[in-house]
Amino acid sequence: MTSISMWVLWAVVQTSAATAAADRATLERIARGDQDAVGELYDRHSRLVYSLALRIVRDQRDAEEVVQEVFAQAWQQSGRYDSARGSVVGWVLNLTRSRAIDRVRGRRARPEAPADGAVLLDLPDGGPAADEQLASADQAAAVRAALEALPFLQRTAVELAFYEGLTHTEIADRLDQPIGTVKTRIRQGLMKLRSQLAGEAR
């Protein structure tokens, strides 16, 4: 990876610090029952939330419903956010991941909708400030490049766990590999990602 992506990540860390403080203030207002504050949180992070939901559920309508659920949950359960355990956006994205994975797990039984096309029909939203949007898109690309640089089995195993909610036994089944191998590959993959991303942000 290039040194450009290193600077991008560094810049994102800086912006994140500023938005993190704003997010905490917004969440306090949400806790006091201020609905406008939910709109603010939405404007700042709906793109990340929607993109993650779409990556996991792979269906526009389902992704939209996940987004609705996530912001409703943030509205109802803002008191559950614990600043000691990370940023507000991290909390919201974790909510998104579990909601989306619940949906995929519930759906594994349902007949498949046509997978292709029909995903990007609506007009884009205003969303967060342009520079931040750009930075988060670059950051996403940097993370994806790091993922793609992993050996095939490590990457596949990490993706199946993280983005599809499969357990190591299910992954072993899906890839027809021994469970021990799958566990090792996940750990190796995650450790490699950790050192690569840490090396870049420094």
Place this chain on the structure above:
Amino acid sequence: MTAHPFDQEMFRESAALYAVGALTPEERRAFAIHLQTCAECADELRSFQSTTDALLRGVPQIDPPLALRDRVLAALEPKGMRAVAPVARPKGAWPRSAAWMSAAALLLVTIGLGSYAIALKQRVSGLEVRLQDTAARLNQSERQAEAATRAATGAQVQLAVLMAPELERVDLAGQSPAPRAAGRAFWSRSRGLVFTAASLPALPAGRIYQLWVVTASNQAISAGLIRPDQSGSVTAWFDTPVDIPAPAAMAVTIEPDGGVPAPTGDKYLLGLSH
């Protein structure tokens, strides 16, 4: 320090699996309990936090539809159940008449029955879906058996591949765009490759499935294009170069008609060789 009921090294290994959500529910609970008393594992887990945070953001960034914002905000209104609360528990003056009371009670019962009916309806449709799924799975097994039989008894080239002395088999499992699809590849360096698959989703216009041989160095070599029949089944023979590296994996992706030199579309099938 008390003696550890579990193997410490195993738990350290579990931190990474826990971080990406790959533990089974029982393992997950056991590890969460363990975390409360083990600083080492808690540290290990924390060390993965920025990585998993990055993964949460590391997806293609796509703008949500414009109209979604309003829907999200409109959906917030039920908070505190304000629409129902005054009926259920009037704050100031008591209702003036018994008639009002029974109307309120009737309303509550109606609301209650209504939501019960909705819950029942959801349950029924959930069960229907499961039934359909079971039927589909049975169908799929039959189709796979059929496809395998066809592969074995069909064209002579295919038979020649299947009878090759150095035959390798790769089982391909359906990926998220097509969880029910399945495939199997038989590869012989000297005689080529026979590929059979079932339950592939119908192709949209202008698209085609492409079969890839993935080498150990993560290089994808196109084996050929696949167009399944109406039931989503296909059996085909492909000639492969004799000097092709042994496949580490095989994959089927969806691609623009005519195929592409390197995979670009979603993976529909994926299998690793042993």
